[in-house]
Amino acid sequence: MRATTIHAAHDIRVDEVPDAAVRKPHDAVVQVLRACICGSDLWAYRGSAAREKGQRIGHEFLGVIAETGAEVTGLSVGDLVVAPFMWSDGECEYCADGLTTSCVDGGFWGDPGSDGGQGEAVRVPYADATLVKLPAEAAGDDRLLTGLLALTDVLGTGHHAALGAGVRPGSTVAVVGDGAVGLCAVLAARRLGAERIIALGRHQARTDIARTFGATDVVAERGEAAVAAVRELTRGQGAHAVIEAVGTEQSMGTAVGITRPGGAIGWVGVPHGSGNGLDMRALFNHNIAVRGGVAPVRSYIPELLPDVLDGTLDPAPVFDLTVDLAGVPDGYRAMDDRTALKVLVKP
């Protein structure tokens, strides 16, 4: 079969690799119907996250069960399923707590020795616990399938950020970052009842999506000017709930600067750089909480799925470029130079 591999910075290839196959009784093989490229894949693409030469890449996919191991009881060949961006056993103490990303048997698609999502098929460990079954009819609805693909990562991550930031009905929310996660965080904040949502971003095509997702205000400035602009919009106070969806020192500094005293920052931007702008004195003086981290999206899929199925949540607009498997390297280039927001892959 063919799958995407990374050989060095800016060197993404589509290679012939061994077919995905059941190796353990709890495995299943998923034939990929839709995959996508994540903003976090770009850290590897740009060389700021180490990868072995030829390692698989891609952690967002949905598809159809092609094969099941002897111990798989809840899934059958032909079922349409969505995978979260990490697998988990569903049995350990962390899984019981809903923190599937800390599962003692868990792992990340594309880790050495595992299949990546940007390929024709994927071997899924602990298939019963990892995969979530989707209604079979969804396979025939292109727009819906695209929206469902967001459950693999960006929608659940946006939801995690909104929960971490303590979004409640009536909250004033600010979202730092206009990538797919930031935009999905706008959707998630609206879903949780936010009254006002200030989206920070300076790419108009993206902030236009933010508005359709529920943003009430847009701030295009960065750094100090962004802090001043959000404070002006909030009677000098800042937002109750601030979502940080970038992961740089500047974005975290902005998040601290725009959080209202007593408020919280929901932090899901994968941290890059040292210190990440966390001004401990500011957090102390203003009783600002920082919560978040890698999102246990497996735990959120059952909650978010009905809203995606009935159209209440439609994250499909974050996908603005579609490629086939051979086009994946072009997809990385397009996301790297920011001509694409998020790339959908139809193998």
Ligand SMILES: [Zn+2]
């Ligand atoms: Zn577990």
